[in-house]
Amino acid sequence: MADASAAGPSADGRDILVDRTHPGVALVTLNRPDRLNALTSEMVARLYQLLETLGHDETCRAIVVTGAGRGFCAGDDLRDWHPPEWVPGGVGPFHLNMYQQKYVAQLVPRMRATPQPIIAAVNGPAAGAGYALALGADLRVASDSALFVDAFVKIGASGAEMGLSWLLQRIVGATRAAELVLTGRPVDGNEAADIGLVLATVPDEDVVDAAFTLADRIIENTPLGTWMGKATLWSNLEISSLEAAIDLESRTQVLGLGTEDGKEQLRAYREKRPARYTNN
Numbered sequence: 605m606a607d608a609s610a611a612g613p614s615a616d617g618r619d620i621l622v623d624r625t626h627p628g629v630a631l632v633t634l635n636r637p638d639r640l641n642a643l644t645s646e647m648v649a650r651l652y653q654l655l656e657t658l659g660h661d662e663t664c665r666a667i668v669v670t671g672a673g674r675g676f677c678a679g680d681d682l683r684d685w686h687p688p689e690w691v692p693g694g695v696g697p698f699h700l701n702m703y704q705q706k707y708v709a710q711l712v713p714r715m716r717a718t719p720q721p722i723i724a725a726v727n728g729p730a731a732g733a734g735y736a737l738a739l740g741a742d743l744r745v746a747s748d749s750a751l752f753v754d755a756f757v758k759i760g761a762s763g764a765e766m767g768l769s770w771l772l773q774r775i776v777g778a779t780r781a782a783e784l785v786l787t788g789r790p791v792d793g794n795e796a797a798d799i800g801l802v803l804a805t806v807p808d809e810d811v812v813d814a815a816f817t818l819a820d821r822i823i824e825n826t827p828l829g830t831w832m833g834k835a836t837l838w839s840n841l842e843i844s845s846l847e848a849a850i851d852l853e854s855r856t857q858v859l860g861l862g863t864e865d866g867k868e869q870l871r872a873y874r875e876k877r878p879a880r881y882t883n884n
Contacts, residue, residue, distance in 0.1 A: 620650050621672070626816055628665040628823045630658050630720075637673025642681035643733055645688045648708055659718045662883045665827060666819035667718070669741060670725040670812055671734075679732025679755055680708065708733060709766045712740035716838050719831040721822055725815040726793075727808065731755040736766035739775065742834055743818060744802040747811040750793035752801065757788040774841055776801055826865040827883055832856035 623631040632654065634641035658664045671677055691703045715722050715737075724730075724741035731753035738744055738752070756765050764785055772781040776799050784791065793805040806814045822830055836856050840849045860866050864884040872879035 619644070619647055620654065622654065624664075626819075628663070629816060629819045630661075630664045630667045631812065631816075632667060632669045633672050634669070634677050635672040636681075637671075637675065639681055639683075640675030640678035640729060640731075641671040641673070641734070642678040643708075644681050645704075645707075648711060649688065651711060652714060655714050655718050658720065662827070664720055665823045665830070667720050667722045668725055668812065668815040668819060669722060669737070670727050670815070673728070674749065675728040675734075676724070676726045676730040676750070677734025677737055678729060679734045682759075705765075712736055712767045712771070715740040719834070721819075721830060721834055723815045723818055725811045726750040726752075726796075726802065727811050729753060733766055736768045736771070739768060739771040740766075742837075744796075745811055745814045745818065746793040746796050746802040746805045747808040748793050748805060749808050750796060750802070750805065750811075752791040752796055754784055754788050757785070824879070826860065826863065826869050826879075827881055828863055828865060829860040829869075832860055 619635050621631075621633040621635050623633070625631075634643075634647070636642060636644075636647075658667055688704070688707060691700060695703070711733075721743065722741040724738040724744045726738050726744060726746045728747065728749050729751045730738045731751075732755040735752050735754060754768065756762060756768075762785075769781070769785055772784065775781075776784075780799055783789070791799070791801060793802070796802045797805040803818070804814065825833075833856075836852055839852060843849045843852065865879075865881045868881060869879045
């Protein structure tokens with residue numbers, strides 16, 4: 605299905621697949637279906653590399669992330685996980701765990717910093733780090749088989765990791781987030797749509813196509829306008845006041861309107877034709 609070269613080398617070369625056949629979109633597939641696409645330290649390293657590579661690729665306007673087989677991502681693979689090679693030798697278990705914790709947790713801020721919108725096509729169970737990975741996307745669609753599981757609280761930890769407690773409250777509200785984090789109760793695809801955790805729930809076979817349809821609508825707009833829109837949305841989740849938010853919006857509006865692509869979009873709208881962007 606895909607060219608995995610952008611994801612870097614691995615034991616079998618294909619634990620992350622990258623498909624560029626849909627115009628303007630990179631389809632990233634976690635490809636360990638026998639383990640419900642649970643993450644190894646090598647996969648996390650390749651995700652960082654991939655986000656860096658795609659973030660600098662002007663032909664990539666949106667990123668769709670999904671899982672192979674019947675799962676999205678079952679979180680960290682507790683069986684096959686081992687410390688990254690760069691972790692200092694001789695450190696104690698608490699130091700070792702903190703190095704690993706911080707390493708995995710920074711994946712969500714890295715997704716946030718990627719210029720292109722990231723759409724999670726959640727095609728099955730999303731547990732633990734996989735749940736956080738879905739929340740770290742800008743948009744989410746789910747299949748009927750999707751299941752969101754806050755697995756941390758079920759393995760002796762708290763129900764909050766990788767920014768999940770921060771993100772979930774902003775997506776579904778504080779009360780619902782508290783219930784899900786404190787109980788670890790799973791949320792299926794239909795409920796996820798009902799509570800606003802995902803945009804929509806679709807039949808299993810349609811979930812990637814639904815993400816592509818969303819990406820296509822995004823791509824109709826200018827590259828810089830899309831980038832600035834994403835950046836402004838994330839920044840204004842943390843901004844101190846309405847006035848500060850408006851100031852940020854005003855600057856991004858002026859930037860976007862001053863580009864050649866911005867002028868081309870206006871011309872295309874008036875001429876009732878698709879815009880032809882040049883990243884200028």
